Amino acid sequence: MELTVTDIQRFCMHDGPGVRTTVFLKGCGMRCQWCHNPETQKGKPELLFYAQKCILCGACAAVCPNRVHTVEDGNHMLLRDKCKNCGACASVCPTKALEISGTKYSSEELLSIVERDRPFFGNAGGVTLSGGEPFLQKDGAIELLRLCRLHGLNTAVETCGYFDPDVLNAAVPYTNLFLWDIKDTDSARHQKYTGVPNEPILNNLERANRLGARIRLRCILVNGVNTDDIHYRRVAELANRLSNCEGVELIPYHAYGGSKATFLGRPDNGKNEWIPTANQLGTAKQILFDQGVKVL
């Protein structure tokens, strides 16, 4: 089973318990305005261009069959419309200023990569599937989770919750922990900022809960978007309603993921005004705490 992967990061400390290897799968059904990993949105491989690494050697222009690259007068221009993401330019670019995001791996290959750090995992650590939305590549993701469990590796899935509900029957038994994003409990706002309503996500969450999934909720705090008390209370209600919820992680928005969009030739989507204040974070923590929710 093949999976399209944007990145594999080892020695991750914040993607679940203990030391973990995180596999980022490409493709997501949501389009959050603040997305930190925009290269994981589309399912197909895409060309990334890091302008600051370019030494204007022209190697890309020489090999590109579609004339995407022009290097002249100290400038490197890309005509992305013409790009077929063939990767010819990336393979000759000496500085890796050009790179194809989205590499195919078989689930067995991925297993052997995550196996490498087993000596560091101890009792708590293991593998985390992230993305993107891992369950958009549902067959591959489930196969990888199954293989990992079969080999005694702890598994976690970082999910936005927006996926085919049928996935859960197969996925829950192979997943030790779900890190479940709740972007917003207000459906209209959810639609506005992420492109989709939140009901399918909440339905999936209920379903996962019924199937016995162990869940940690992760809530991004975006100033001026979801930093209101009603939202925090609804998150608390949600956490309390789940039968096997470890608690809630509050993740303050930060702007430094924004520039990643520029590598795809899109405008920078980072906004400093989205960064929540320490007070807002404190209030959120307090409300959750008052409702008896463990803040992780």
Added chain:
Amino acid sequence: MLFYTPNRMTRPIRLSEKTRQFAYDSLNHKYGIETREHNAVSLDEIDIEIYQKMSPLMRYDTAIFQIVSKAPLRICDGERISGAATLGLAIDHRVPATYGGVKIFSSVSHLTVDFETVVKKGINHIRKEAEISLEKHRGTEKEDFLKSCLHCLNCFDIWHKRYLDALADRPEYRANYENLKRVPMEPAASFYEAVQSIWFTFAFLRLCGNWPGIGRIDCLLGEYLKNDLQKGIVTLDEAREILAHFFIKGCEWVAGGDYVSGDAQHYQNILLGGIDENGCDVTNEVTYLVLDILEELGISDFPTSVRLNQNTDEKLLRRVAEVMRYGGGMLAVYNEDKVIEALQKDGYELSEARRFANDGCWEVQVPGKTFFMYLPFDSLHILQKNTLNGYEAGVDYPTFESLYQRYIADLKRAVEALVQVRVEKCNTRNEKGEWVWESLTPCTVISLFERGCIEKGCSYFEGGPIYNIISPHIGGLADTVNSLYAIKKLVFEEQRLTLPEFMRVLKNDWEGEEPLRQYVLTHYSYYGNDNEEVDRLAARLLDDFADICAELNGKCGYRFPAGVSTFGRQLEWIPQRASSPHGRKKGEILAGNSSPTPGTDREGATAIIRSYCNADLSRLTTGAALDLKLLPSAVEGEDGLSALMALMRGFVILGGFFMQLDVADVSVLRDAQEHPEDYQTLSVRVSGWNARFVTLSREWQNMIIEQTER
């Protein structure tokens, strides 16, 4: 009164205000400045004609007598244990004695002496052994050395007596006086006496110019503390105070030095934990007290290592991680499973291998029984200068294998030549052509504390100790491996250019070839990224190097076990190094010890450890050190603790040897360069030693920053 931390965590407080003040004052140079006012004793009173007729040993004995009689005594405010090494030349690694203003003798370092006999049997026991040996060797050429032994023991008495007299005059030091009365001459009877016994002997050795390591302090002191706690003679808090004074007094040389490679480089290493000769875990209350003290005071002068194994208690591992988080490089770890395996492979009995400590730096040895010396060399220079003939025209090899074989032949020649020079310096051949020891610099004081010397009647330098080790140390490992790998890929596999063409590029220091250089830098995955292909090359090179060393054994009284190190020599090697095939220009700072070339490791800490552990490190008997720097933010909170513990656990499981984990922040280090006054106590791990960052020369500071920036 704040002791530096690299992150937002504040250090816990367990010690009394008085002891903390003593630590603070000592770290801030209250003591030791005066060592430069009386650098050395002078033998000028001796008439020149008489002096010229004196043997080196006679001169040495006279110097030691002058030292113990005339060295100023220092009693610090509120100190709980007494004795101090107060002559400045000792800080320069010299016997602090001059004749006509000229320094007479060098001194001894890179060893951990036999403190076990000192504490448990006392100096008078050593004296008896020397008397017995003298009777046995009367009328032989060994008589002079053994008489010198007894003379130096008498000198030790003189110095001891001077301290007792000085303390007796000061009623506030009554407890010190009472405690010093019996030790170190007699066996210690209590924990307090045992600490004083080790300290006073250590101070005496250092007074005479030597730099010994301490070794396994929890082994030495554990039983005493256990007994005293049971009898109610001492409380745990009281014991921590006493032991803290040992650590505080250990930074007495901070102020007196003139440093390039840092101020705490006096090879006074300490080991904690691990198993004893019977395989039982030695970890005890003293182990945890030492960790408490390091955590609270941040004193880095006794670089401390913990012996870990597959069964290390979770409680100890966690405590080690907690202390490590405060940075300063105060704690490093050995995987004792690997070290013991290595020593056994080199021929040591299992029980003896289990007793290992280090040489005061991180090279492994059996303490109190070992003459140790290492011979560092630059393996990259051999590749560039010999195998690739300085990149001159005409260099060509038909296959990568033929190039590699030629390199191993060049390496073998270089190692043999290095060893030959060293051995000839210490040995001569007799009429039968066999190597025999030749007496060198006198070193009686250190010889008293190395088993074998008194029995054989031979000094430390003359084959006295039971084990005599000269260890060739390969330096530039990662860069040599990466260079070979780059040539293999670029020339022989991808055939992007011919070897002669590549030699021209390197001869011109990559001039006009920036795209090619960038390709080589970014497209190949070098040592430190868990890339099996390059890691196998490293493993093969180390195996071949260990074979070269093993073949040297049996030709003379030394053994020649292999090791890996640079200890910062990557700086002094810069001028001799040309540009490197793995994309490095002339003049760049390259890899240290067994660590990756700065800037090449992209896969993170676990990948570095895996690359390092890929080789069979049990063949590198005296050690192979991995330096790992982590950001303060990476070690904060419970996650940070888990991360450190995971790294240590993986390091042991994968078969590592020695790992120096340090927590440092590049921006802080840069700020310290600009505002040294604000960072007087910021300490960093250099290699086998720690240093207050601001006492390093600019070049050394830059090297640390470069390593940290990875």
